[in-house]
Amino acid sequence: MPRPLLRSAALVAATLTTAGALAACGSGDDGSAADAPSSSTGGGSGAFPVTVSTAFGDVEVPEEPQRVVALGWSDAETALALGVQPVGASDWLAFGGEGVGPWAEGRYDEAPEIVETLEPSLEAVAALEPDLILDTRSPATEERYEALSAIAPTIGQPEGVDAYLTTWQQQLDLVGQALGRTEEAEQLRSDLEQRIADAAAANPGFDGTEVAVGAYSSEGFGAYVRGDTRVDFMESLGFTNKQAVQDLATESFFVPVSDEQVALLDAPLTVVFPIFVEPSQITGNPLWQTLGSVQQGNAVLLDETLANAFSSGSVLGTGYALDNAVPLFAEALQG
Structure with a gap:
């Protein structure tokens, strides 16, 4: 999981309940626009200008972007899936290197400048001379949006969507529109949705x-x-x-579970994601061992890579999770 320097940002975004400061997280050297790579933009299918509707109003992208900075969670992976290489990107899950998961590796000709997550340096962003900023899944504050918009057209989350809750479909649609690649985005969405439907059909035991x-x-x-x-x-x-878990839902997408409430995690299938801990800290936990699903073999503890694929919430990460997690779920249900 994320390295210590970036843990606070990723944990806040992963749970939205963890106590801890919303401090700015590590970034690479600011760099200069002259040293940064250019976005790859060949093959766009859209005509410009384009107007993208967001929670902060309509945003006009006057011409095909040449220098994209991807700041939102998985915005860089989404741009890469559409064939565009950001010149700057935030590494929310602290992958290091190019700032993307293994499902998106090899799509950069040159690694982007890594920019902070919760509180990106405006100077670092401006130094990259972007003509488009992607921020579709982020803290989503008005202050953040206005500050970034003063640098370049900024694509925030869709209207009616709270911080971090942009779905992979919405993210793909927004980024596709902004990059003039709506046809490619629609195809990626259709392909993955069909793969998910096929996986569901092949595993009727999942239903209900x-x-x-x-x-x-x-x-x-x-x-x-x-x-x-x-x-x-x-x-x-x-x-x-x-x-019983859903009944506890608040405005957050994460519900703390006290030691006395651990039985809430007992179900016909239990799936658990480790956050900054070794799997042994879970499997060796006496509370974990009390769950009926664990005792019966109906619990799945995901490894770091697969947990990050789910957490990425991108079209590429979701595809990786589909290929690698579905067999684990099927096996657990047979246990």
């Missing part, structure tokens, strides 16, 4: 099966509710989020 989707960190256990990419993914496969 209750699932508890949890996490474990140094703060203890917690559970996700609808609106989180992890739960939404599970329900797209036919699962139903455990009602």
